[in-house]
Amino acid sequence: xxxxxxxxxxxxxxxxxxxxxxxxxxxxxxxxxxxxxxxxxxxxxxxxxxxxxxxxxxxxxxxxxxxxxxxxxxxxxxxxxxxxxxxxxxxxxxxxx
Numbered sequence: 001x002x003x004x005x006x007x008x009x010x011x012x013x014x015x016x017x018x019x020x021x022x023x024x025x026x027x028x029x030x031x032x033x034x035x036x037x038x039x040x041x042x043x044x045x046x047x048x049x050x051x052x053x054x055x056x057x058x059x060x061x062x063x064x065x066x067x068x069x070x071x072x073x074x075x076x077x078x079x080x081x082x083x084x085x086x087x088x089x090x091x092x093x094x095x096x097x
Contacts, residue, residue, distance in 0.1 A: 014049035045085040 010047070057074030 041089075046081065049078045049081035049085075052081050 053074040056077035057070045060070035060073045061067070
């Protein structure tokens, strides 16, 4: 039986490599990679916000709060985490490159 052979092909044949660029040229950023990073960041923020909200709701219930009160605390926590992530993102994009 033959072993598996991997054939590695460059993703963008003919594209400039980083070491080929001159001192005043900048590397090209591809739109697909930017979209992927934005989607991954959005997914990470959503997961962290959901986990934080679930913990806040559970802690509220353990503290003796009613179900509607615990749900309100969880919703407030979720909104706070998403707002904080948006604020940090806005601050980072405002930085000079």
